[in-house]
Amino acid sequence: MNASLVILGSSGAVQTAHRDNVALAFRMEESSVLVDCPGSPFLKLRRAGLDPMLLRALVITHAHPDHIYGLPSLIHHLWMLDRQEPLPLFAPEPEMGKLRGLLDVFDLSRRAGFLEMHPLTADALPTAGGSRPFWEHAGHRLSALSSDHGPPAFAIRWDTPGGARVVYSSDTRPVEAMASFGRDATLFVHEATFLEAEAVRAKEGGHSTAAQAARLATLAGAHRLLLVHLEYRADAAQLVEEARREFAGPVEVPDDGAIYAVE
Ligand SMILES: [Zn+2]
Numbered sequence: 001m002n003a004s005l006v007i008l009g010s011s012g013a014v015q016t017a018h019r020d021n022v023a024l025a026f027r028m029e030e031s032s033v034l035v036d037c038p039g040s041p042f043l044k045l046r047r048a049g050l051d052p053m054l055l056r057a058l059v060i061t062h063a064h065p066d067h068i069y070g071l072p073s074l075i076h077h078l079w080m081l082d083r084q085e086p087l088p089l090f091a092p093e094p095e096m097g098k099l100r101g102l103l104d105v106f107d108l109s110r111r112a113g114f115l116e117m118h119p120l121t122a123d124a125l126p127t128a129g130g131s132r133p134f135w136e137h138a139g140h141r142l143s144a145l146s147s148d149h150g151p152p153a154f155a156i157r158w159d160t161p162g163g164a165r166v167v168y169s170s171d172t173r174p175v176e177a178m179a180s181f182g183r184d185a186t187l188f189v190h191e192a193t194f195l196e197a198e199a200v201r202a203k204e205g206g207h208s209t210a211a212q213a214a215r216l217a218t219l220a221g222a223h224r225l226l227l228v229h230l231e232y233r234a235d236a237a238q239l240v241e242e243a244r245r246e247f248a249g250p251v252e253v254p255d256d257g258a259i260y261a262v263e
């Protein structure tokens, strides 16, 4: 079983010299699932040793620019390489029009016949900790939880056939249900755009602080906490230090390109 989480990017909306906008790849043997799609997704998958032609699914957590602007580039690459195998794209139902519009700029909705748009609706979602995945392949299951960001947005959970669990909050204010959704997570990947000193700003912007992320990781009984979606002026060491006061397990801010093996 060769499953791993790849951090393709770790920054919030504004990039830094070393951090690109947040995106994750869930590696499942040779294939993978891409979660969020900022710039140069094809290049970043390749750099991580993943073949973009073997993508099995694409998940867009919400339609803010830092999470979707690479979509036309990815689809154009796959079309150029004559992909035939269907590629399901899951995204919040109310945002499907935006994604189609983005692809239509380049006439890609029509040309990329392999792309299958699957709206994620709040109705179709499991309750917290729910058992109804929206996608399954070879024992790998993906589930979603409505988050609290502003626009419709979802947290994503990946359960592997080996019993590992990876949870990604996407952009959100702290949501209590994330604790049950991410129960016993092997890797609890939560946004920490700000420090607690900027809690008011975090709340206004639909984001979380490192302390809030860590409290949820503790409630979830998570094994390891990864903080992502850093504000461009953030000091990673400070975020980790703040989170460690609330979470007893290992905490880190992953570098772009980091790979975490899971069972
Ligand atoms: Zn974002």
Ligand SMILES: [Zn+2]
Residues within 6 Å of the ligand: 062, 064, 149, 171
């Ligand atoms: Zn956002």
